[in-house]
Amino acid sequence: MERPFSAADLDFLRQWDTPTVCNALEVAVPARRGRGFSVLPFVVANNALSPICGLARVGSIRAAAPSGRSREEDRAARIGWYGYVGDAEMPTVVVIEDLDEHPGTGAFWGEVNTAVHKALGALGCVTNGSIRDLDMVAPEFQLLAGSVGPSHAHVHIVDYGREVEVHGMHCSHDDVVHADRHGAVVIPPDAVRRLPEAIELVARREKVVLDLCRSSNFSVEALRDALNRMDEIH
Known part of the structure; x- marks a missing residue:
């Protein structure tokens, strides 16, 4: 698939935090x-990790009650999900919406699933659901979650490949997602290569403002002038 950016472009954006990307x-x-x-706000598995940026792999889960499917059907749905996540020519960011009335009843993410998804090429996950096994998360795999919990309960895949919403962020298959300890943002594809300049x-x-604030010449009047000068910079 022809895209207006490369994997190197996405990797380049990882040098900036997500608020900076939003500003741009x-x-x-x-x-x-x-x-x-x-x-x-999210619970973040590791605040020390660098930002992640990749193509979205989107899905939905439930955990409060059994799926109603057979064990074999649940296993097939899980394998189908793994195949979907792994079918990407660039690193991915998984975005999962927990559809339960109380999201986070059961955790999809822990030691095993972080290891599996990292092996499939994912950099991390953004979810309104819960996470667990915090000391055993796959190295360098980032998790932004709605909560931390001890059990996976009846967690199961409901669907994947369709648009999801996580903490107000709508996300679709192959969207470019940038995320760090502050949160996540979807980057329009044609904006990826324009962001460094912005x-x-x-x-x-x-x-202009920061230099003034750190100087001995700070005043409200000087601040007003600095704000005016900001608008003149192009």
């Missing part, structure tokens, strides 16, 4: 300023 999107894609990102522009604008 406000410049590169102004119409996206109020949407496309998570709006609720990030540099935002940094130059912010520097």
Whole structure:
């Protein structure tokens, strides 16, 4: 599939945190300023990990009650999901929506599934569901979750490949997702290669105010002038 970006472009974006990427999107894609990102806090498995950026693999789960399918059918659904996640020419970010009335009743993510998904080429997961086995998560695999819990209960795959919503962020198959300890954002494909330039522009604008705040010349009047100068930087 022809894309307006490469795997190297996605990897390049990992040097910046997700708030910086959101700032750049406000410049590169102004119409996206109020949407496309998570709006609720996450529990993060490892705050020290670098940001992740990859193609979305989307799915939904439930855990509060059995699926109603046979064991063989549940196993087939799980294997189908794994095949779906692994069918990608670039690194992926898994985005899973927990559909239970109380999301997080059972954890899909723990020692085993982080190891499996890392082997399938995923960098991490964004979910409103729960996670567990925090000391045994696959190395360098990031988890952003709605909660931490001890059990997987009746967790099972409901569907995959269809649009999901996690903490206010709508995400579809093959969307570009950037995430870190602050949250997650979907990047329009045609904006991927424009973000580094936008990030540099935002940094130059912010520097005007930051330099003033760190100087001995700070005043409200000087701040007003600095804010005006920011608007003149292109």
